[in-house]
Amino acid sequence: MLPYPSGDLHIGHWYAMTPSDARARYMRMKGYNVLFPMGFDAFGLPAENAAIKDGIHPMKRTFQNIERMRKQMRSMGAMFDWEREAVSASPEYYKWTEWFFIQLYKAGLAYRKMSAVDWCPKCNTTLAREQVWGDDRHCERCGTPVIKKNLDQWFFKATKYADELLNFDGIDWPQTVKTLQTNWIDRSEGAKFFRWESLKTGFRKGLKAIMMSRYRLYHSS
Numbered sequence: 537m538l539p540y541p542s543g544d545l546h547i548g549h550w551y552a553m554t555p556s557d558a559r560a561r562y563m564r565m566k567g568y569n570v571l572f573p574m575g576f577d578a579f580g581l582p583a584e585n586a587a588i589k590d591g592i593h594p595m596k597r598t599f600q601n602i603e604r605m606r607k608q609m610r611s612m613g614a615m616f617d618w619e620r621e622a623v624s625a626s627p628e629y630y631k632w633t634e635w636f637f638i639q640l641y642k643a644g645l646a647y648r649k650m651s652a653v654d655w656c657p658k659c660n661t662t663l664a665r666e667q668v669w670g671d672d673r674h675c676e677r678c679g680t681p682v683i684k685k686n687l688d689q690w691f692f693k694a695t696k697y698a699d700e701l702l703n704f705d706g707i708d709w710p711q712t713v714k715t716l717q718t719n720w721i722d723r724s725e726g727a728k729f730f731r732w733e734s735l736k737t738g739f740r741k742g743l744k745a746i747m748m749s750r751y752r753l754y755h756s757s
């Protein structure tokens with residue numbers, strides 16, 4: 537679990553992190569060599585909007601928050617391996633994201649086209665389907681009515697691998713997870729990938745991959 541460094545950690549973070557910490561600690565005490573890293577995913581909407589709201593440069597604010605979260609996690613007593621920390625806002629990290637994108641592009645698996653998205657005019661961003669709430673289709677964060685907007689976007693041809701990804705032979709997953717995965721991959725929709733250029737905050741132009749489906753949003757940088 538990599539928290540978004542958009543604000544302070546809260547009890548929900550402990551709720552999610554404590555079981556994995558307990559398990560990792562137990563296995564390590566039994567003599568196993570446990571890989572238990574921590575990191576921060578800063579290319580999400582919360583970090584961007586928090587920086588805009590506070591009027592602080594996003595890079596500065598993000599790394600201030602990361603440092604604060606590190607202290608909070610250390611005070612919690614969790615046994616994360618800080619030598620294996622991953623920070624998605626770090627150039628040392630996202631240079632590899634860009635490298636992956638270039639490989640996909642060269643292989644003909646990334647292409648560009650116009651497509652409609654759910655857009656919040658107040659947050660000034662695309663929303664995942666589960667972030668659009670109610671019959672009146674309002675934004676989950678600010679309540680503003682969501683509009684449809686055409687954007688030039690990057691797409692991955694994930695559908696090319698749909699059959700392979702939907703083959704669960706030999707994978708011991710609960711049925712609910714298989715159903716989620718099946719709906720997520722969704723043969724008809726595939727995955728979207730777009731360049732995030734609309735923000736005027738000076739944050740380095742990043743690549744944001746958004747896999748849209750009816751049920752969940754997956755994003756990486």
Ligand SMILES: [Zn+2]
Pocket residue numbers: 656657658659660675676677678679680
């Ligand atoms: Zn909004």
